[in-house]
Amino acid sequence: MEFSLKGMLNPLLALQQAGKRPHTIQFPFEEKKVAERYRGLHFNDLEACIGCGTCSTICQNEAIDMVEINPGDSENAKPGDSGLRPRVDNGRCCWCALCVEVCPSGSLSLTTHYNYVSEDANSFLWTPGVSNPDGHKELSFVSDTSHSLLDYARVPMRELEGKERIKSFAEVVLGYADEEAKKEAARCIGCSICTEVCPVHMHIPEYISAIEHGNNEDAIRIIYDNNPIGETCGKVCTRRCEEVCPLGARGEAIAIRWLKRYATEKAENAEIIREIVNPDIKPPNGKKVGIIGAGPSGLTVAYYLALRGFDVTIYEAKAKAGGMIMYGIPKYRLPLDSLDKQVEYMQSVGVKIHFNTKVGEQISFTEIEKNHDAVFIGIGYEVPYTIGIDGENLENSIQAVNFLRDINADKHVDIGNRVAVIGGGNVAIDAARVSRRLGAEVTILYRRREEDMPADWEEIEGAKHEGVIIKTQAIPLNVVDDGSGRVKGIRYGNARMVTDEKGGRPRPELIEGDEHILELYTIIGAIGQEADYSFIPEDIKEKIGFKSGRIVTNEWQQTSVPHIFAGGDIVNRTADAISAVADGYKAVKGIEQFIFAK
Amino acid sequence: MSDRIQDLQKSLSEGLPQCSVEIRRHGGVELISSKENLVGVLAYLREHFGYRHLSHISCVDWLEQNQFELVYILWNYESRIQLFVKVRLARVNGSGISVRHLWPQADTYEREIAEMYGLPFDGNENPRELILEDWDNKPPMRRDFDTRAYSKEAFYDRPGREDAKDVRSVISGRSGEEIPEIAIPYTRK
Amino acid sequence: MNTDNIQSLEQAIQFAIERETEAEQMYQKLIRLAEDPKAKELFQELRDMEAQHRQNLQTLDVTGFKEKHNQERVYNMHIADYLIDKKIDDVRTYQEGLMLAARREQMAYQYYSLLAEIYRDNPGLFEFFSVMAREERSHQNDMEKVYDETVFLYN
Numbered sequence: 001m002e003f004s005l006k007g008m009l010n011p012l013l014a015l016q017q018a019g020k021r022p023h024t025i026q027f028p029f030e031e032k033k034v035a036e037r038y039r040g041l042h043f044n045d046l047e048a049c050i051g052c053g054t055c056s057t058i059c060q061n062e063a064i065d066m067v068e069i070n071p072g073d074s075e076n077a078k079p080g081d082s083g084l085r086p087r088v089d090n091g092r093c094c095w096c097a098l099c100v101e102v103c104p105s106g107s108l109s110l111t112t113h114y115n116y117v118s119e120d121a122n123s124f125l126w127t128p129g130v131s132n133p134d135g136h137k138e139l140s141f142v143s144d145t146s147h148s149l150l151d152y153a154r155v156p157m158r159e160l161e162g163k164e165r166i167k168s169f170a171e172v173v174l175g176y177a178d179e180e181a182k183k184e185a186a187r188c189i190g191c192s193i194c195t196e197v198c199p200v201h202m203h204i205p206e207y208i209s210a211i212e213h214g215n216n217e218d219a220i221r222i223i224y225d226n227n228p229i230g231e232t233c234g235k236v237c238t239r240r241c242e243e244v245c246p247l248g249a250r251g252e253a254i255a256i257r258w259l260k261r262y263a264t265e266k267a268e269n270a271e272i273i274r275e276i277v278n279p280d281i282k283p284p285n286g287k288k289v290g291i292i293g294a295g296p297s298g299l300t301v302a303y304y305l306a307l308r309g310f311d312v313t314i315y316e317a318k319a320k321a322g323g324m325i326m327y328g329i330p331k332y333r334l335p336l337d338s339l340d341k342q343v344e345y346m347q348s349v350g351v352k353i354h355f356n357t358k359v360g361e362q363i364s365f366t367e368i369e370k371n372h373d374a375v376f377i378g379i380g381y382e383v384p385y386t387i388g389i390d391g392e393n394l395e396n397s398i399q400a401v402n403f404l405r406d407i408n409a410d411k412h413v414d415i416g417n418r419v420a421v422i423g424g425g426n427v428a429i430d431a432a433r434v435s436r437r438l439g440a441e442v443t444i445l446y447r448r449r450e451e452d453m454p455a456d457w458e459e460i461e462g463a464k465h466e467g468v469i470i471k472t473q474a475i476p477l478n479v480v481d482d483g484s485g486r487v488k489g490i491r492y493g494n495a496r497m498v499t500d501e502k503g504g505r506p507r508p509e510l511i512e513g514d515e516h517i518l519e520l521y522t523i524i525g526a527i528g529q530e531a532d533y534s535f536i537p538e539d540i541k542e543k544i545g546f547k548s549g550r551i552v553t554n555e556w557q558q559t560s561v562p563h564i565f566a567g568g569d570i571v572n573r574t575a576d577a578i579s580a581v582a583d584g585y586k587a588v589k590g591i592e593q594f595i596f597a598k
Numbered sequence: 599m600s601d602r603i604q605d606l607q608k609s610l611s612e613g614l615p616q617c618s619v620e621i622r623r624h625g626g627v628e629l630i631s632s633k634e635n636l637v638g639v640l641a642y643l644r645e646h647f648g649y650r651h652l653s654h655i656s657c658v659d660w661l662e663q664n665q666f667e668l669v670y671i672l673w674n675y676e677s678r679i680q681l682f683v684k685v686r687l688a689r690v691n692g693s694g695i696s697v698r699h700l701w702p703q704a705d706t707y708e709r710e711i712a713e714m715y716g717l718p719f720d721g722n723e724n725p726r727e728l729i730l731e732d733w734d735n736k737p738p739m740r741r742d743f744d745t746r747a748y749s750k751e752a753f754y755d756r757p758g759r760e761d762a763k764d765v766r767s768v769i770s771g772r773s774g775e776e777i778p779e780i781a782i783p784y785t786r787k
Numbered sequence: 788m789n790t791d792n793i794q795s796l797e798q799a800i801q802f803a804i805e806r807e808t809e810a811e812q813m814y815q816k817l818i819r820l821a822e823d824p825k826a827k828e829l830f831q832e833l834r835d836m837e838a839q840h841r842q843n844l845q846t847l848d849v850t851g852f853k854e855k856h857n858q859e860r861v862y863n864m865h866i867a868d869y870l871i872d873k874k875i876d877d878v879r880t881y882q883e884g885l886m887l888a889a890r891r892e893q894m895a896y897q898y899y900s901l902l903a904e905i906y907r908d909n910p911g912l913f914e915f916f917s918v919m920a921r922e923e924r925s926h927q928n929d930m931e932k933v934y935d936e937t938v939f940l941y942n
């Protein structure tokens with residue numbers, strides 16, 4: 001390359017001109033290069049944007065509209081995305097970049113590009129990302145989570161320490177104090193994206209905003225609008241809402257569950273709930289509805305129908321209401337007095353519950369049908385799958401749901417000092433953590449990897465903190481007999497994971513020969529459950545549609561037998577408390593429509 | 599670089615014991631002064647520490663604390679280390695002190711702050727209008743000025759914006775959520 | 788028919804048809820026995836599948852089998868290997884039905900494999916039993932997959 005002195009000096013020559021006014025304009029006109037952080041026209045990464053509209057809300061000049069780029073975008077968008085995208089009126093924009101600052105996804109930026117002057121006024125109506133698909137090449141002002149107007153870090157939840165926890169069944173989570181709750185609530189941008197994935201569509205941004213403003217009673221009223229077990233959900237919900245909260249895209253999602261817990265706990269007993277919610281109870285309409293099972297789905301149906309003036313009776317096989325939230329979920333996650341308070345409140349608005357009344361034994365299904373205008377079935381999945389291997393019936397080989405039921409009913413169960421739990425769902429984790437509290441050393445055997453475990457990650461963490469050992473890719477082969485018909489241990493083999501070409505979850509393949517024996521006192525199976533429909537008469541069973549063991553219903557939870565409705569675990573695939581509440585809530589409308597259309 | 603910044607912080611603390619001196623997150627040094635000392639401190643920095651250039655004066659409205667904060671941003675051409683001198687003033691009936699005699703360009707910044715925040719500067723009385731014309735409203739950069747209400751009143755919506763949609767209604771419409779009366783006041787506007 | 792008597796392909800097919808008919812009848816019986824609607828439904832599907840097999844055999848259409856399972860990967864989860872042997876009369880629940888079906892398909896596979904071995908010197912029979920064995924292996928695979936996705940959803 002030739003050495004050029006002129007090239008070296010050029011910048012200096014240009015410097016001489018600095019400060020002088022130019023007398024000529026370059027032709028053709030060349031845009032000047034602008035400063036690095038220059039605030040020019042917006043760019044939006046349309047894929048990353050979730051249409052939360054925070055940019056539009058913050059804009060003090062009302063320069064930003066949320067619009068459909070293509071007609072129908074808002075109807076067709078996936079949950080977690082409104083389908084709308086921002087459009088900026090640059091006649092109003094002042095380039096303060098507040099919109100960029102508050103964009104939780106980080107999709108919105110300003111660029112070095114600007115409209116100098118234009119004869120077409122419409123060129124100032126600018127849809128970032130659509131008007132400048134290549135805008136990402138000229139970004140200037142971008143958002144940065146390390147210093148932002150948004151707070152990306154969650155207010156941490158205080159918990160009992162692991163060693164402390166296993167000494168008792170005291171509640172592990174300690175709850176937010178007032179200031180903590182307000183601070184956490186203030187992080188919410190109020191977008192409402194979360195409400196769509198909540199099965200019952202709770203009014204999340206509204207109750208969070210009420211908490212932020214210190215109006216906890218309003219928060220409670222808003223929560224009870226479509227969830228009568230808000231306090232339960234505040235403690236144990238599977239919280240799909242938090243998975244789509246846009247703050248989670250680059251930071252931590254709002255602690256929606258803990259905020260709900262905070263608000264609902266403010267009502268200390270059933271009378272206070274009654275006083276705060278002060279529900280409008282319609283005069284009796286003379287219609288009777290029978291409900292089988294006092295689980296979350298049955299309770300929800302009963303509560304909202306009672307408010308609407310129906311005469312409702314729940315038939316419950318057990319001594320207490322709540323279903324699996326009473327007899328499944330351990331008390332260190334959902335204390336008894338919390339549940340009692342919620343059930344008591346429902347009874348106070350007119351929900352009648354016949355306890356110890358198993359349909360099919362103490363009363364027949366036909367009799368319930370005869371005495372009511374409509375019937376709702378919410379019996380849940382209570383029959384455990386067995387582990388299905390040799391030795392499963394040895395003494396001290398037990399089932400997690402039975403074990404948890406007995407412990408929750410205050411019965412003594414002798415599990416000894418060494419326990420293995422088979423399974424990887426929440427039931428397995430619950431059985432393991434309860435066993436720790438009874439003083440046993442606990443190992444979970446799971447056929448797949450930890451990341452495949454269907455259990456909530458926080459539950460898995462909790463179990464580990466309490467000293468539960470998780471052995472993954474371990475396949476139980478048979479239960480070892482001690483010679484006298486009791487469990488001596490379990491023989492298991494290790495597995496390798498094989499990907500499913502069809503996109504299903506990876507499958508464990510047993511590695512032959514790689515076998516081990518774990519010595520045990522007790523084996524707890526926590527593989528899964530199914531329903532017991534034996535109380536339903538054959539002719540009705542024939543008419544009701546079943547699919548993979550679940551009852552088929554329409555969108556109002558109505559079966560193909562018009563006066564029979566169903567919901568909860570026996571209908572939905574998501575099998576959690578909030579889905580059961582959602583089914584119950586839909587059934588209320590269905591039953592009302594059905595009875596009054598007759 | 600960071601050594602030089604630490605050296606600077608040390609010698610500034612020694613030279614100006616009445617001020618607190620701290621290193622800022624992104625390099626650069628921050629110095630907090632009282633109103634009484636401010637002009638002396640700035641002159642001293644200019645004469646003895648090579649801070650010959652005033653880049654900018656900015657103002658922060660600490661509404662909740664009922665204070666304004668002026669930030670003098672200084673530049674040293676030799677060390678290339680930025681210096682921020684901060685001073686807190688009363689928000690009501692308070693005033694700054696002009697430094698036009700040190701840096702003539704301060705005139706522009708002081709006029710801007712007087713106009714945008716309504717904070718007068720002693721020694722720079724009755725400044726000419728800078729940007730706003732015939733403004734008779736609250737100074738617009740004060741945090742209690744309602745920009746949104748003002749822009750609503752002052753500007754009309756251009757045609758072509760009628761297709762705007764509300765995110766909350768789109769989401770609730772899609773899921774079939776019915777928002778009860780009690781919740782509506784809490785919905786994001 | 789006794790396996791010892793199989794001399795020709797026709798006889799082999801006749802033999803297989805009998806096995807499939809037995810399976811069909813077994814599932815038919817299970818449909819009556821099962822109290823659980825979910826299990827009923829499963830047995831109906833299995834019965835129909837066996838009936839389809841029988842028809843395929845009757846029309847001598849083994850080629851269809853060959854193509855199908857050559858494409859699909861056969862997993863070796865060894866689930867059936869360790870499941871308890873359920874007797875037909877014990878079956879009540881969905882899980883028990885699945886256990887029985889998985890074991891049956893596994894046994895059928897082992898049976899046909901054995902026959903293929905025995906008739907290694909008879910190319911026609913060897914080919915036929917091998918195809919049937921692979922078909923049953925792929926059923927075992929299907930049953931194990933169903934088991935993995937339902938009973939083992941949390942395991």
Ligand SMILES: Cc1cc2nc3c(=O)[nH]c(=O)nc-3n(C[C@H](O)[C@H](O)[C@H](O)COP(=O)(O)OP(=O)(O)OC[C@H]3O[C@@H](n4cnc5c(N)ncnc54)[C@H](O)[C@@H]3O)c2cc1C
Pocket residue numbers: 236237238292293294295296297298315316317318321322323324325328329330357358359360378379380381382401404426427430535567568569570575576577578580
């Ligand atoms: C150990 C465990 C932990 C769980 N943890 C969580 C969690 O953290 N978060 C979460 O969201 N979900 C959790 N779940 C799931 C949740 O509890 C269920 O999804 C939910 O309770 C289902 O409600 P449901 O109304 O369908 O019926 P269920 O809660 O199952 O209640 C059914 C009720 O019907 C009664 N019943 C049954 N048959 C009859 C009959 N013939 N006559 C009269 N009454 C009858 C039963 O006694 C029971 O009370 C957990 C489940 C278990 C087992």
Ligand code: SF4
Pocket residue numbers: 044048049050051052053054055056085086099102103104105106107108
């Ligand atoms: S704030 Fe960001 S993510 Fe939300 S709509 Fe605006 S650009 Fe999209």
Ligand code: SF4
Pocket residue numbers: 187188189190191192193194195204205208244245246247254256
């Ligand atoms: S919790 Fe998250 S998703 Fe829900 S409204 Fe608040 S910011 Fe939006």
